[in-house]
Amino acid sequence: MPNRLYNILVPVTFSGRDKWAMAKAVELANNFNCNIHFVHVVHKYIAPLIPVEASVFTPYESHADRMDSYELLKHMAAVYKAQLCGNGKIEISVLEGNAGKKLADYIRQYDMDMVIVGLSRFNLLQRILSSVSISKLARRTSIPVLAVGSAGLICHFKKIILPVHEEVPLGRIKLATMLARTFKSTIYMLTLRKENNAAEKILNEALEIVQSISTIPVQGIILEGKNLAKSTLDFAKRINADLIMINPLKEFNLPGWWNRLTKKLLTYGSKIPVITVEKNVQQS
Amino acid sequence: MLTVIIPALNEGKTIASVVKFCLAEPLVTEVIVVDDNSEDNTAIIAREAGAKVIVSKIRGKGFSMKEGVEESKNELLVFLDGDIDPYPEGTIKNLTAPLLTDEADFVKGAFARNAGRVTELVAKPLLNILFPGLAHFSQPLSGMIAGRKSFFKKIEFFNDYGVDIGILIDMYLMKARVKEINIGYIENKSKPWEALGKMSKEVSRAIISKTQGQPAAGLTEEDVFSMETINREMNKVLKEELSGFHKMAVFDMDDTILKGRFIDECAKAFGFMPVLQDLRAAEKDPIILTKRIGLMLKGKTMDDLLNVAERIEMVDDIKEVVQSLKGKKYIVGIISSSYTLITNYVKQKIGADFSLAYNQEFIEGRASGEVNLPSYFFGSPESVCGHSFCKTNALQYACEKYNVRMENCIAIGDSKDDRCMVGHAGKGIAFCSNDSLLEKIADLSIRKKSFESLLSLA
Numbered sequence: 199m200p201n202r203l204y205n206i207l208v209p210v211t212f213s214g215r216d217k218w219a220m221a222k223a224v225e226l227a228n229n230f231n232c233n234i235h236f237v238h239v240v241h242k243y244i245a246p247l248i249p250v251e252a253s254v255f256t257p258y259e260s261h262a263d264r265m266d267s268y269e270l271l272k273h274m275a276a277v278y279k280a281q282l283c284g285n286g287k288i289e290i291s292v293l294e295g296n297a298g299k300k301l302a303d304y305i306r307q308y309d310m311d312m313v314i315v316g317l318s319r320f321n322l323l324q325r326i327l328s329s330v331s332i333s334k335l336a337r338r339t340s341i342p343v344l345a346v347g348s349a350g351l352i353c354h355f356k357k358i359i360l361p362v363h364e365e366v367p368l369g370r371i372k373l374a375t376m377l378a379r380t381f382k383s384t385i386y387m388l389t390l391r392k393e394n395n396a397a398e399k400i401l402n403e404a405l406e407i408v409q410s411i412s413t414i415p416v417q418g419i420i421l422e423g424k425n426l427a428k429s430t431l432d433f434a435k436r437i438n439a440d441l442i443m444i445n446p447l448k449e450f451n452l453p454g455w456w457n458r459l460t461k462k463l464l465t466y467g468s469k470i471p472v473i474t475v476e477k478n479v480q481q482s
Numbered sequence: 483m484l485t486v487i488i489p490a491l492n493e494g495k496t497i498a499s500v501v502k503f504c505l506a507e508p509l510v511t512e513v514i515v516v517d518d519n520s521e522d523n524t525a526i527i528a529r530e531a532g533a534k535v536i537v538s539k540i541r542g543k544g545f546s547m548k549e550g551v552e553e554s555k556n557e558l559l560v561f562l563d564g565d566i567d568p569y570p571e572g573t574i575k576n577l578t579a580p581l582l583t584d585e586a587d588f589v590k591g592a593f594a595r596n597a598g599r600v601t602e603l604v605a606k607p608l609l610n611i612l613f614p615g616l617a618h619f620s621q622p623l624s625g626m627i628a629g630r631k632s633f634f635k636k637i638e639f640f641n642d643y644g645v646d647i648g649i650l651i652d653m654y655l656m657k658a659r660v661k662e663i664n665i666g667y668i669e670n671k672s673k674p675w676e677a678l679g680k681m682s683k684e685v686s687r688a689i690i691s692k693t694q695g696q697p698a699a700g701l702t703e704e705d706v707f708s709m710e711t712i713n714r715e716m717n718k719v720l721k722e723e724l725s726g727f728h729k730m731a732v733f734d735m736d737d738t739i740l741k742g743r744f745i746d747e748c749a750k751a752f753g754f755m756p757v758l759q760d761l762r763a764a765e766k767d768p769i770i771l772t773k774r775i776g777l778m779l780k781g782k783t784m785d786d787l788l789n790v791a792e793r794i795e796m797v798d799d800i801k802e803v804v805q806s807l808k809g810k811k812y813i814v815g816i817i818s819s820s821y822t823l824i825t826n827y828v829k830q831k832i833g834a835d836f837s838l839a840y841n842q843e844f845i846e847g848r849a850s851g852e853v854n855l856p857s858y859f860f861g862s863p864e865s866v867c868g869h870s871f872c873k874t875n876a877l878q879y880a881c882e883k884y885n886v887r888m889e890n891c892i893a894i895g896d897s898k899d900d901r902c903m904v905g906h907a908g909k910g911i912a913f914c915s916n917d918s919l920l921e922k923i924a925d926l927s928i929r930k931k932s933f934e935s936l937l938s939l940a
Binding site for chain 2: 366368372379403406407410411412413414
């Protein structure tokens with residue numbers, strides 16, 4: 199279980215969304231005294247939908263791109279370094295290739311504890327073109343991916359929402375208790391009412407686990423509704439929550455045929471920051 | 483004419499060769515072996531090899547060297563170590579050449595070898611700041627030296643690892659002409675890491691103590707502050723960075739290492755099982771429960787309790803697994819809600835490094851019934867779980883003591899009490915547990931009475 203964060207990765211795309219992720223990374227780094235890694239992946243195909251790297255044919259141009267990117271990252275690091283007040287440092291790297299794969303490799307190689315991505319309002323085209331898929335990254339690397347939009351720039355996570363589906367979400371519970379300890383938060387565990395009381399049983403187990411491993415205030419709430427993602431979002435808005443923690447599972451897709459078709463995770467419909475955590479428990 | 487002085491402690495294997503090597507040098511007229519009260523036959527072998535042997539009155543290299551100086555008849559003295567075999571040819575000739583040609587009053591022998599850790603990390607940086615005139619010496623801690631008796635008689639010998647550097651600094655402060663000579667390649671064993679702490683302490687103390695009252699050293703207030711700052715920051719960084727390399731495995735004892743619970747076996751042996759069961763059912767506060775259970779053992783002797791512990795079987799492969807973990811550089815410990823008398827006994831049996839448990843008080847060998855709960859079980863503002871009384875607090879204490887990150891710990895437990903510790907450790911293991919939540923919290927659930935599978939996580 200992580201007792202603190204040591205390294206936070208911010209994938210940089212040089213778009214307007216970067217600043218939200220970077221600002222959030224600085225806030226967390228100041229709380230946890232951890233390092234931030236700004237990583238840009240240079241990624242250009244010879245033509246759209248033809249997955250052949252342009253650098254194979256135009257190595258000089260690609261090198262120039264890398265150098266330009268590096269200079270931009272250096273400038274960004276200098277700006278945000280001034281905001282760091284702990285022992286943390288800002289590292290910068292420029293990689294080349296498939297963004298998802300390269301970031302996953304970087305995460306493994308340098309032991310990242312969290313990824314923070316900036317998120318614009320939902321736009322299908324942008325999601326298709328986006329180099330970083332939150333659910334894929336969370337699945338591939340098994341580390342939490344925090345998505346922050348323009349409205350997510352708050353300095354604390356006082357109210358953490360943890361929706362529970364059919365299994366005790368241990369990975370999320372551990373991460374939530376770690377964050378809650380730092381930010382002195384309250385955890386709200388939500389589930390949807392079901393006929394056979396199964397939801398209550400899981401919720402009670404989850405509550406007992408939180409109490410077993412911490413003294414953090416925790417509340418269990420059973421919601422009425424058919425879609426966990428929607429009910430969670432509604433509840434989070436109602437209590438003015440600061441953070442939602444989900445798994446990249448279909449239960450956390452928003453309702454509606456279009457959302458189901460495009461696999462629109464709750465993350466993309468929330469103005470509140472959302473952490474996506476892949477569950478990863480070993481049993482022998 | 484030269485006198486060779488060899489301080490020796492338990493060097494029976496090499497001393498004869500060293501003495502013969504010295505006597506083979508035409509300039510040497512006297513070889514004195516100062517035996518530091520060896521437990522082997524160093525003195526006899528040295529005498530048989532042709533050395534004059536004196537037995538040191540007080541143990542310690544510094545005293546032995548001083549006694550050797552007093553006993554010597556020649557003006558030129560050479561000090562050699564008794565555990566080096568072979569010395570490079572011409573060692574004595576090379577060491578004394580600058581003395582014979584009157585180019586030096588004191589010669590330090592340097593030899594080709596891997597850089598000594600204490601030399602590079604402690605002695606050289608300190609010499610650089612405090613005695614820059616000695617900063618160019620490649621091996622300031624070398625014990626192979628030569629010099630004039632008149633100078634040796636004026637200096638004070640430290641009686642620990644600081645002796646060699648102390649002599650060098652004294653010679654420098656007396657304005658003796660000091661030289662370093664390369665004497666070739668020597669196969670010299672590195673000190674075991676356990677000795678490095680003591681050596682670092684004694685060497686740095688020797689260097690710093692020589693600056694006191696020496697205006698030549700010119701230590702300003704700024705020098706002192708800068709040394710303190712560098713030292714503090716270096717220690718902090720080293721502690722933080724090295725913590726990433728250390729690993730720890732912590733076992734619960736009852737129903738984990740032992741195939742049973744110690745207090746249950748006591749209850750059976752001393753006939754208080756019904757009372758124990760009633761107490762467990764009625765008392766929910768763990769501290770009060772512990773205190774009240776402790777009272778049930780009042781009057782029992784240490785032997786009574788150890789006999790009970792001895793009768794409880796251990797998991798068959800625990801010793802092998804502990805050895806394997808130690809082979810993988812794990813620190814192995816026990817954190818238990820039982821008593822230190824028993825956990826220490828189990829610790830010895832399995833070869834673990836530490837045990838943390840409650841203290842049953844004994845007066846004249848009998849349990850007083852009073853149980854003291856060590857402070858490391860209690861929460862503090864830094865407590866990771868926030869529980870006021872919990873094994874995780876003890877685990878955190880062990881992590882700080884051994885400089886291990888919690889993420890690098892494996893915690894193995896079986897009961898509800900262990901949930902928090904298992905949940906907070908980097909890798910948590912539920913061992914033959916009946917607690918379904920513990921199994922959910924754990925990264926691995928072992929259902930066979932064998933620890934072998936935990937090695938896959940180590």
